[in-house]
Amino acid sequence: MTDTRIFLSPPDVSDVERKLLLAAFDSNWVAPVGPDLDAFETQVAELVGVRHAVALASGTAALHLALVAAGVRRGDTVLVPSFTFAATANAVMYLGARPVFLDSTPQSWNVDPDLVAQELRARAGTGRLPRAVIAVDMYGQCADYQPLLDACDRYGVPLIEDAAEALGASYRGKPAGSFGLAGVLSFNGNKIITTGGGGMLLTDDRRVATTARHLATQAREPVAHYEHRVVGYNYRLSNLLAAVGRGQVQRLAEMIAARRQTARYYHEALGDLPGLTFMPVAPYGSPNWWLTSLLVDARKFGADRDQLLARLARHNIEARPAWKPMHLQPVFQDCVMRGGEVSADLFRRGLCLPSGSALTERDRERVVTAVREG
Known part of the structure; x- marks a missing residue:
């Protein structure tokens, strides 16, 4: 076998990312805080058209925190497409909740909005609505959000958009990642852009963004000593990786x-x-x-x-x-x-x-x- 290997979706990086990464390194901003992290969040928020963006260690971390912000707790149920990567369902399990899996539509391979509406209606009749619904933008194509949002709004159930694969896609002219209570992006090495890992939570809701940012930094209270009133997580993206992300967004x-x-x-x-x-x-x-x-x-x-x-x-x-x-x-x-x-x-x-x-x-x-x- 003489031909070089062709990979499915390898990282595509250039001198643009290299220069930004080295500049961040030379500035000594190598921790999960710094100007490149702030700039990366601003860039992506503007690109997607949302008010807030929180850069995190992975798309799974963003899903986890989005579910926390939606109020998902132990014993709750969350509607989840069956046809997806395991991270979508794993994040539900992290919280002690249970996914209820729904089939796809052959017209888009995304979750079937009719099944979502039927399941919400049936569960409303028993007084046991799910705490949240997750829709996934499969292989870079958006789910059908208008009927999904209509159904979720009818029953007061928050919708979370797993747009891990879909940055740059759109639904009726609106960018992927901008639907529902929160959107989630992944910057894994095989995604449309990469930071060598990482993810982002996107939202128009200041409370959701504040909650995610607080929990992602070990839920440390803003006092001189180390004070913690709830359990937090070490989920923030590093400034170095954010510098790579800035270059990727440019391209x-x-x-x-x-x-x-x-x-x-x-x-x-x-x-x-x-x-x-x-x-x-x-x-x-x-x-x-x-x-x-x-x-x-x-x-x-x-x-x-x-x-x-x-x-x-x-x-x-x-x-x-x-x-x-x-x-x-x-x-x-x-x-x-x-x-x-x-x-x-x-x-x-x-x-x-x-x-x-x-x-x-x-x-x-x-x-x-x-x-x-x-």
Whole structure:
């Protein structure tokens, strides 16, 4: 095997980020406080169009604190899409609450708004409403927020937007991360932009931002000695990583354009193959094309999803199955699930192709050749 490995979604950093990182290092602002941290929060808040942003150690930490701010406590329930990464449900479990999993819609692969409305109506009838609802913007495409917000507002249940994969996407012209009580971003190494880890909580609610910032710094009270009245967490992002994030934000538009170009290339080069169906683009928004994903019909294509994954691996190309739904995960086997057929099928047939913003024309050609082989 002589070809270099093509990764699914590797970090894409440049001299812009390097210069900002070294400047932060030379300034000696290396702790989780400093001018780059403040500037990074301001940049992202302005980009998304929210009043407050709190930079944190991970997107999971942001989800955790958003749930705390929503009032989730031990014994509560939270409605969560089954088709998502485990972090969405893990954050609920951190608080001793229980996720209630809901199926996706095949039109967008996101949580089905009708199921959310039905579950809220049924639980309102028993006087046992969930404490919160989490929607996830799957693979960089926003969930359908208008019916979700209508349903949540009808019953007074806060909505939290897990936009970990969706920075730069939009729903009816409004940026991802700006919906509900709080939005959450991830800056993990494989995301649309990265700080080498990290995340951010976004909100228009000053109370939510103040709560998150306080809890993220070990809930230390503003007095000379170390005073703590509640349990806090060590969740703040470092100033050094924020400097990298500032550079990434400057390049966000070009990185989204590169991923969009890759998606267009795959659609044109593979769209004629029987048995391959790309993730639908919902008419209500614009995705950021974090990952180009498709479904494989083994009977029509001549190979199933796992055989195609193996074929790509033989060509030193990293691809991934679609998320395994939470209701099929052993750790959540005792949780309630509503529906499940759609998300189970997405997992069984779904595959994510290499989509990084630094992919070359040669990389894309190798991927297409491997998929078309045989």
